[in-house]
Amino acid sequence: MERDFILSDNRSYCIVEGNLDYHGNKIIDQGKTRETKTKAVTREVDINSRAIVIYEEACTLSTNSDFIFTTKNGNPLQPTAIDSFLRNNKEKIGIPKDKRISTHIFRHTHISKLAELEVPLYVIQRRVGHSSSKITEKMKEKTRNLLEFL
Structure with missing residues (x-):
């Protein structure tokens, strides 16, 4: 989700603290869980300049959703x-x-x-x-x- 990305001149990273809960849910009811897929704890994953460009472009395409990669209707991409x-x-x-x-x-x-x-x-x-x-x-x-x- 957009709020999980922290971009600055010093450091850019993504906070991994959950995952898309899509199994058995209608697309409209899907959301982010509070648990990661593995037992490992929440983590910060540094991203490079190319990932930042992709992130920023994806955000311009997903203006009506909190999710970054979406369908044209704003639903999370499956x-x-x-x-x-x-x-x-x-x-x-x-x-x-x-x-x-x-x-x-x-x-x-x-x-x-x-x-x-x-x-x-x-x-x-x-x-x-x-x-x-x-x-x-x-x-x-x-x-x-x-x-x-x-």
Whole structure:
């Protein structure tokens, strides 16, 4: 939601303190929960200048909603709709036809890229809300294995 973004000259970040409650709810009844998807606590996730540009542009398109990414009616954009778009357009966006894709893959890609940049494991763990380093370590190992295919 817009109020979860803090932008300043010194630091820009997003406060993660809940998620979209869309399972079993009509779109009109959907809202933000007060709980994160994982057991990890509320966190502040720093964002880069490109994310700020995307955020600001999305806000201009979602003027009649507290949500940032919305339909033209101001309803929150459904993750399943984005997944369908990705599946139906993957070849157009350069993803092989046989490759499985969903929005969740971007989370894995983000973790892998952070690991490639040698961001410390505990920083990655905190950023993505992992309550233990086991999941993050598994992603780092997967990254190391995938590097062999480059």
